Amino acid sequence: MTQETVAPTSDAVLDREEMISRDELEALQLTRLQHTVAYAYDRVPLYKRKFDEHGVHPTDLRELSDLGKFPFTTKEDLRLEYPFGMFAVPQHEVARIHASSGTTGRATVVGYTKKDLADWAKLVARSLRASGVRPGMKVHNAYGYGLFTGGMGAHAGAEALGCTVIPISGGQTERQITLIQDFKPDAILATPTYLLTIADAMMKQGIDPASTSLKFAVLGAEPWTEEMRHELEVMMNIKACDIYGLSEVMGPGVAGEAVETQDGSHIWEDHFRPEIIDAFDPTVVLGDGEPGELVFTSLTKEALPIIRYRTKDLTRLLPGTARPAHRRMGRITGRSDDMIILRGVNLFPSQIEEIALRIPELSPHFQLELTRPEGQRMDQLTVKIERRESVTIEGVASAAKVLQQQIKIHVGSSCTVDVVEPGSLERSNGKLRRIYDMRPKA
Structure with missing residues (x-):
């Protein structure tokens, strides 16, 4: 069976921030970055302490390159402030709490105000739309629900886009297959390895994975290769795109891949400022195109602003293509702590x-x-x-x-x-x- 031609995103209504120039975007970043750094310093004791110890003050941030003067935030910082020490708003303003599994240590806890949740849903919707999902489509959501950000983050974004969401969560693979056959969804959201598990289970049941109604897969939460993309697209007759995020920064939707180019996820830089540092000498900030560790600073978050968070993900920054102002992430080659x-x-x-x-x-x-x-x-x-x-x-x-x-x-x-x-x-x-x-x- 031959994959049908996928219409480019010109048939979708884009957010204004997706279409602005790079100069406009960087001006917006600077304004938001200056606010965020001052906001975190005033409201989060950890940041006031770290900035003071580092000898920097929010007023030192006069241009985007000045961000490199400020200290990093690490997962260990979040663990030491467990559970709510990183929150910048009173408890009654926190609309939702998520947390990591804590399997490798104390859990990291993140919170969201109502505005944070609305921004998150908008960015997931933007990512899904870039990956080919359209309003009115049925979306099979096989990301795990609960404290993990994947399930509820993807769910809210699909609803915000105007889709019909099938919230099955992870596991129960035979039931997943039944619902895919019966409900005939247009798109599936999952980790790439779990989608492969579903496809394998279909073949064992004598079902051709390429015969389903699925046209798009938006996959994330773990590194995957171009070879894995090819495997899934041929096996299931779909277009498979990446979505990137991590709970400490927001959750899924920090970056999303465009279906017409499939050349890496565009980082939504109106909400996040990315950097690449040398994983072995973090004082060295690398230029675009150079491989290293990805670092993020949030620009709009209220409940948990994050300054220069070391993700441990290894990648590089590339010029924007489908969204020219927003830089792309190269494929994540691994994590520095998985090496x-x-x-x-x-x-x-x-x-x-x-x-x-x-x-x-x-x-x-x-x-x-x-x-x-x-x-x-x-x-x-x-x-x-x-x-x-x-x-x-x-x-x-x-x-x-x-x-x-x-x-x-x-x-x-x-x-x-x-x-x-x-x-x-x-x-x-x-x-x-x-x-x-x-x-x-x-």
Whole structure:
């Protein structure tokens, strides 16, 4: 089945801020940035303390480049201020609270005023519209609901766009398939690996994933590659676009990808000021096009203004295309805290995905196991990856050898490859865990 031609966004009514010039946008950023820095200093004790210790004052911000004088905010700052120390408004003005899972430590808590929620919904709607979703479409929302920002953030944005929302949340994959067949949605919102899980489950039931009503997928909450996009688009006969966000900055909708270009997510710079820093020397602010760690400052948030938040996401800033004034994010290559240093070589799970999806015998389902055998000083990496259903035993051995060789060539590290049976690795209903570190703790 051939994918139908997708109409460009010229058939949609854009926000005024999507169409302004870069000069107008930067003037707006400066005005909003000056307000936000002063607002955070006056209302959030952490910021007053950090600015004072750093020897800077909000009046020092006279131009956009002056933002580099101010200290960073980290996830640890939010954890130390748990639960509500980062809030800039009284409790009665907080309309909603979200929080991280806290699986790697104390949860980070974020709050929203009514205006924050309205701005959030508008930006998610803007992102969905850029990705091809239109008013009147039915939208199947498979992001998790609850304290995680994905489900409710995507839901509010789809409603604000004028869509009919099917709020199924994550999990219950068989029911997801039933509702997709019965309700015939036009678009699906999910993590890329969970959409792959749904497609795999359809094939096991004898359903062709390309035969559904779905035309668009807006996918986020985890890094994914162009190879994964191609896999999903061919398998499901859809157009798949990225949506980016994180709870500490807002949630989904900080940036969104345009369906007509599919060349990276445009950051909505009327609400967020991005920077790229050297992940290993954060005092170095890098120029556009240079890869590094993404940093965000909010420009309009009331309940939880955030100044120079270190996301740990590794990417680069590129000129705008479909929205010329708003810069794009390159594909996220990984997180600085997900980087594996294996015998002196830096390695990210996305690199393995990119290589594996070029080998026809192998599926996108894989896990990385790090071990240090007893009596040895060198760490060992095992790539566990599922074979495709149609692959023979001979094909498995050949594919494992090719993957091992390609990782050595393109990443520079030796590893063991263990090709396992289809469906044997853990599936994801939300963010996928790729790395299993089983090395003895120091």
